[in-house]
Amino acid sequence: MRITNGILQQNALREIQRNLSELAEAQRQVATGRRHDRVSDDPLAGTQVVRHDAALRALEQHRRNATAVRARLDAEEAVLGQLDALLTRAKELGTEQASGGTGAVGRAAAVAELDRILEQVIQLGNTELGGEHLFGGYLVDAPPFDPTGAYLGDDGVRQAELGAGYVIDTVHSGRRIFVDTGVIASVRQLRGAVQGGDTAAIATALTAVDGA
Numbered sequence: 001m002r003i004t005n006g007i008l009q010q011n012a013l014r015e016i017q018r019n020l021s022e023l024a025e026a027q028r029q030v031a032t033g034r035r036h037d038r039v040s041d042d043p044l045a046g047t048q049v050v051r052h053d054a055a056l057r058a059l060e061q062h063r064r065n066a067t068a069v070r071a072r073l074d075a076e077e078a079v080l081g082q083l084d085a086l087l088t089r090a091k092e093l094g095t096e097q098a099s100g101g102t103g104a105v106g107r108a109a110a111v112a113e114l115d116r117i118l119e120q121v122i123q124l125g126n127t128e129l130g131g132e133h134l135f136g137g138y139l140v141d142a143p144p145f146d147p148t149g150a151y152l153g154d155d156g157v158r159q160a161e162l163g164a165g166y167v168i169d170t171v172h173s174g175r176r177i178f179v180d181t182g183v184i185a186s187v188r189q190l191r192g193a194v195q196g197g198d199t200a201a202i203a204t205a206l207t208a209v210d211g212a
Contacts, residue, residue, distance in 0.1 A: 091210070093194070111194055126145050183212045
């Protein structure tokens with residue numbers, strides 16, 4: 001076979017084009033940080049990349065979930081601490097009134113303070129976090145308690161996945177914390193007993209407060 005200048009030129013051009021193509025590919029990898037653009041470029045490596053990418057996204061979602069759960073649990077714990085303090089104060093007022101020695105003025109002052117305690121309890125039941133009502137169950141857009149202390153939420157328990165197959169409850173419903181425990185009812189019961197000046201009823205109400 002006779003090698004002509006034309007053949008030599010064609011071979012040289014092909015080699016230049018190949019080098020240019022490899023250079024362009026190298027520049028693309030450097031610019032994008034990706035070895036391949038399509039799974040079909042390297043099916044085995046592509047499948048691994050897709051799998052790892054999905055795992056990383058799942059981990060990031062679990063991290064966000066954990067942050068949200070911690071915020072809710074911290075908020076609930078703070079509310080429980082405040083409830084404990086309010087019930088302790090209500091018990092102190094009831095114990096003072098059970099002796100029957102404070103008179104009408106002292107009784108009226110105790111009733112007024114118990115009214116404020118009841119209002120604060122209801123306000124805690126309507127605690128918001130991140131624009132959502134914490135204790136409304138699934139009904140997060142409206143206050144779960146009305147001004148009388150009636151529960152308007154539902155019994156839904158919001159959950160979050162913190163790992164593959166690991167799901168936890170993120171917060172209790174208002175019914176469980178404020179109603180089923182007797183928190184609201186016991187304060188209201190004590191308030192009525194103190195207003196009536198009935199020492200026996202006050203003692204019964206104090207037992208209810210202790211239970212709450």
